[in-house]
Amino acid sequence: MSEPSESPAASEPAEPTQVDFPCRDCGAQLTWDPASDCLSCQHCGAKQAVPRADGEIVERALEDAGAAARGMGVEQRAARCSTCGATVEFADVRTAQTCPFCGSASVLPQSANRQLIRPESIVPLDVERTLVDKNFRTWIAGLWFRPNALRQVRTHDARGVYVPYWTFDAHVHSQWSADAGYYYYVTVMVPVTRNGRTSMQPRQVRKIRWVPKWGQREDRYDDLLVHASRGVSEELARKLGGFDTRQLVPYRPEYLAGFLAEEYTVDLEAGWGVAREAIAAQQRVRCAGDVPGDTQRNLRVHNELSDVRWKHVLLPMWSVSYQFQGKTWPVLVHGVTGKVYGKAPLSWVKITLAVLAAATVGAALLALAAQH
Numbered sequence: 001m002s003e004p005s006e007s008p009a010a011s012e013p014a015e016p017t018q019v020d021f022p023c024r025d026c027g028a029q030l031t032w033d034p035a036s037d038c039l040s041c042q043h044c045g046a047k048q049a050v051p052r053a054d055g056e057i058v059e060r061a062l063e064d065a066g067a068a069a070r071g072m073g074v075e076q077r078a079a080r081c082s083t084c085g086a087t088v089e090f091a092d093v094r095t096a097q098t099c100p101f102c103g104s105a106s107v108l109p110q111s112a113n114r115q116l117i118r119p120e121s122i123v124p125l126d127v128e129r130t131l132v133d134k135n136f137r138t139w140i141a142g143l144w145f146r147p148n149a150l151r152q153v154r155t156h157d158a159r160g161v162y163v164p165y166w167t168f169d170a171h172v173h174s175q176w177s178a179d180a181g182y183y184y185y186v187t188v189m190v191p192v193t194r195n196g197r198t199s200m201q202p203r204q205v206r207k208i209r210w211v212p213k214w215g216q217r218e219d220r221y222d223d224l225l226v227h228a229s230r231g232v233s234e235e236l237a238r239k240l241g242g243f244d245t246r247q248l249v250p251y252r253p254e255y256l257a258g259f260l261a262e263e264y265t266v267d268l269e270a271g272w273g274v275a276r277e278a279i280a281a282q283q284r285v286r287c288a289g290d291v292p293g294d295t296q297r298n299l300r301v302h303n304e305l306s307d308v309r310w311k312h313v314l315l316p317m318w319s320v321s322y323q324f325q326g327k328t329w330p331v332l333v334h335g336v337t338g339k340v341y342g343k344a345p346l347s348w349v350k351i352t353l354a355v356l357a358a359a360t361v362g363a364a365l366l367a368l369a370a371q372h
Helices: 062-067 129-141 148-152 234-240 268-290 348-371
Strands: 030-033 038-041 077-081 087-090 107-111 157-194 197-227 260-262 295-324 327-334 340-342
Touching: 062 295, 129 148, 129 157, 129 295, 129 327, 129 340, 157 268, 197 234, 197 268, 234 327, 234 340, 268 295
Parallel strands: 157 260
Antiparallel strands: 030 038, 077 087, 077 107, 087 260, 157 197, 157 295, 295 327, 327 340
16 A cells, blocks of 8 residues: 655645635624634624535545645644644734643744645534633532632633544454463362361362464444644543544635634654554454454454545634643633543642541441451
8 A cells, every 4th residue: 555645746735815704894804603603703793604515525545645735725824832842823813922732932933834735624613712711610610639729710711723633534354363262160179278177179170271263354444533733632632522523514714714723743644654553453452352252362463454545624622721830731622512621730638638538437447347
């Protein structure tokens, strides 16, 4: 199978379209409004629908990467954080003062990278800022083993961001071989001492009969997601929860109006490497489930992948950061479900008291058991 190619020479970079999206009524800047699911004018309140039926979500073969469009399809500005390494694009006239991911002020303006593969599709941001603020406060209030002062945090910085991912489809033919183990029991005589007297007693002992087995299976992977961001922690994003790729719509730059989009830092070839390892791990689990018997050993799996296809997608999140005890703490809010997951300091005083309380209860239960 040929390796994916992202050579910019394979196709011309996408031509920039308009700098912004002006309101038809007053000429002010339009931004994407998650509440009304359309472009909205903050000046006069006018709404402008974004058609979702136009275009097709394209999935390309690995060897066709050179034919993919480049750039975001709109004149972009970009800023790179020298702390976490994220490169963020934005389509309006704002300038970045701090990194939306780590909160660092070490943000350097630069030209947007027009040679990057354009997203094929996007899940539009569906959670508005008021819900983000509410869910963040609820999350802070519900944390356990945290400093009491943490609940007094009232200010935080929330920015809607589109995070880059790759999706991969593949057909997998797996052949496996293993030793299948079947339990059986034999009776043996063992010495048993009771009241100072030793006698031989029968006891059942488990044995394993090993039998060589082999087989094969066919599996299909659809929209296997691979995280392609540097600004958003993969751990945080994974614990935040997945996305329903059935909600993907063809990419349009209007969805980025007023929000940020990170450039991918895991390229297509590296992304496919991650996906291939994930497929291999999953196939090993599935093949292990096909081995008969009670136990197994020496499992070997050989995978043949075919009909591999990919697309570059953007998924919505809110990147929230708050200050506590002189440190910036990152939090993510799911851009569709509103779920919150993030980092927060621990209260070692509360943890120590909880451990001591558990030890006291345990000692009391042991003493009670000894009395009886």
